[in-house]
Amino acid sequence: xxxxxxxxxxxxxxxxxxxxxxxxxxxxxxxxxxxxxxxxxxxxxxxxxxxxxxxxxxxxxxxxxxxxxxxxxxxxxxxxxxxxxxxxxxxxxxxxxxxxxxxxxxxxxxxxxxxxxxxxxxxxxxxxxxxxxxxxxxxxxxxxxxxxxxxxxxxxxxxxxxxxxxxxxxxxxxxxxxxxxxxxxxxxxxxxxxxxxxxxxxxxxxxxxxxxxxxxxxxxxxxxxxxxxxxxxxxxxxxxxxxxxxxxxxxxxxxxxxxxxxxxxxxxxxxxxxxxxxxxxxxxxxxxxxxxxxxxxxxxxxxxxxxxxxxxxxxxxxxxxxxxxxxxxxxxxxxxxxxxxxxxxxxxxxxxxxxxxxxxxxxxxxxxxxxxxxxxxxxxxxxxxxxx
Numbered sequence: 001x002x003x004x005x006x007x008x009x010x011x012x013x014x015x016x017x018x019x020x021x022x023x024x025x026x027x028x029x030x031x032x033x034x035x036x037x038x039x040x041x042x043x044x045x046x047x048x049x050x051x052x053x054x055x056x057x058x059x060x061x062x063x064x065x066x067x068x069x070x071x072x073x074x075x076x077x078x079x080x081x082x083x084x085x086x087x088x089x090x091x092x093x094x095x096x097x098x099x100x101x102x103x104x105x106x107x108x109x110x111x112x113x114x115x116x117x118x119x120x121x122x123x124x125x126x127x128x129x130x131x132x133x134x135x136x137x138x139x140x141x142x143x144x145x146x147x148x149x150x151x152x153x154x155x156x157x158x159x160x161x162x163x164x165x166x167x168x169x170x171x172x173x174x175x176x177x178x179x180x181x182x183x184x185x186x187x188x189x190x191x192x193x194x195x196x197x198x199x200x201x202x203x204x205x206x207x208x209x210x211x212x213x214x215x216x217x218x219x220x221x222x223x224x225x226x227x228x229x230x231x232x233x234x235x236x237x238x239x240x241x242x243x244x245x246x247x248x249x250x251x252x253x254x255x256x257x258x259x260x261x262x263x264x265x266x267x268x269x270x271x272x273x274x275x276x277x278x279x280x281x282x283x284x285x286x287x288x289x290x291x292x293x294x295x296x297x298x299x300x301x302x303x304x305x306x307x308x309x310x311x312x313x314x315x316x317x318x319x320x321x322x323x324x325x326x327x328x329x330x331x332x333x334x335x336x337x338x339x340x341x342x343x344x345x346x347x348x349x350x351x352x353x354x355x356x357x358x359x360x361x362x363x364x365x366x367x368x369x370x371x372x373x374x375x376x377x378x379x380x381x382x383x384x385x386x387x388x
Contacts, residue, residue: 003313004359008198008352009147009175009292010317014241015200015353021244022202025237033234034223043236050243054207057246058192059183066208066226067239071174071195072098073219074208077230078170078191079103079141081216085110087138092116092124092153093335095143099172100331103141112136121286122149122336126157133161139168144187145176148319148332148348149283150292152180159188168214174198174206178249179258179289190214196238200353201245205238252353261351262290268349268360269293276368282333282346291351294333296342299381300374305347308370314363317348 005013014022025046031039033047048062055062068074075098083089083106091103093115103113116128124142140162145152155171162169170191173182178199184192191214196205210216210229222231252258273279278298297305302318309316319330329343338346349363375381 001313002362003315004355004362005315006349006351006355006359006363007315007317008355009150009348009350011197011203012200012352013354014202015245015248017248018201018241018244022237022241025240030236033236034225043234046240047234047236050239050246053243053246053250054194057177057182057250058194058209059185060209061212063227064210064212066210066229067234067242068206068208068230069204069235070197070206071096071172071193072206074174074193074195074206075099075141075170075172076102077208077216077219078193078210079106079139080219081229082139082168082170082191082214083109083111084138086136088112088114088134088136089138090114090116090129090132090140090142092118092142094118094122094124094146094148094332095141096147096172096174099141099143118335120337122146122151122283122332123286124153124158126154126161129158130161133165133167137165137167139170141170141172143175144171144173144182144192145179145289145292146283146332147175148330149286149294149336150175150288150350151283152176152287152289155187155189163188175292176289178245178252179261179291181253184209184211196242196245199242199245199249201241202238205235205242207242248353257353258290261353264355264357264360265291265293265349265351267357268351268363269295271364272367275364276371282336282338293349294346295349296338296346297371298342298345299378300345300371302345302347304374305370308374309366312366312370314366316363317350318344318346319348 031043033044051062051065054065079102107113114132142158144155159169168190171189172193174195177194190211192209194207197203220231282294329340333343
């Protein structure tokens with residue numbers, strides 16, 4: 001069966017160039033990067049080259065990059081590395097669960113957390129962040145690009161507000177890295193998280209940018225790896241892969257790959273909205289990363305449509321992979337004001353570097369037909385539509 005993968009916000013395939021860069025570090029270059037002999041120094045050099053590549057992607061110093069096991073660890077290190085009982089933390093209602101659940105744990109530790117809302121487009125109002133500030137506010141953590149809708153947050157404005165108040169600012173850039181250009185100085189953040197498997201590097205590796213002078217309490221205790229900020233023997237093949245993926249992303253920006261991807265995404269979205277009735281774009285009108293579209297299909301269950309499309313060879317999702325199987329509708333879409341039925345009827349389409357126009361056309365041949373079939377089975381489809 002011909003298969004097309006449009007769930008790249010869940011995980012991207014490792015690019016061939018990335019895999020080629022990684023392979024030697026599984027065998028002939030398998031030294032421990034902390035060893036002082038030739039094999040160790042060879043792998044240490046590879047780690048530091050990758051650190052420079054990630055720093056170039058983020059616009060920071062190489063010494064400010066801390067390698068982690070992924071985005072969740074990077075988010076947790078940023079949050080628990082700074083917040084202490086009695087502190088106040090500000091975040092949003094549409095964060096990834098790596099931040100949301102970390103902040104809920106902060107509350108159990110004795111911190112106070114304010115969850116600022118979003119508007120109908122899925123954006124935080126920086127004025128809400130300013131109003132939420134208190135003398136005890138220690139940290140603001142606002143996602144850069146939402147993983148379900150792709151909506152970009154006004155992180156530059158929020159960063160300035162935090163800096164003016166001398167409050168640390170962290171942004172989860174897992175879904176933004178490699179899709180939009182990032183400069184940590186423009187964002188004015190103190191901490192920023194990325195994950196390898198969202199930018200065509202392997203699963204199990206990520207990084208946290210930590211601005212010079214920001215003192216983090218480590219979550220892992222052991223050796224003095226990563227300048228005593230993250231103990232544990234480095235995942236050298238994964239780190240090499242992340243560095244190579246960062247280089248590919250930088251070259252892609254120079255070629256304008258992000259613009260080409262936006263054209264493909266718009267073709268997919270606009271054709272669905274034109275040809276399939278009772279649909280709409282979640283996050284319409286807001287700035288988004290170029291690869292993501294979240295569309296509701298009224299009168300059907302989103303999971304049923306995901307399964308129907310998968311049986312025909314098209315992989316998409318109803319939202320965050322970490323929430324797969326959850327009975328509750330998306331917390332992101334509910335925070336945007338969608339009714340539960342519409343939230344459950346929403347699908348996320350997310351493109352990767354491996355996708356081309358033929359993949360989009362394949363999807364467009366399937367989606368209208370599968371939606372029509374499922375609506376024929378819906379007991380509410382022929383009833384008058386509820387008002388938006």
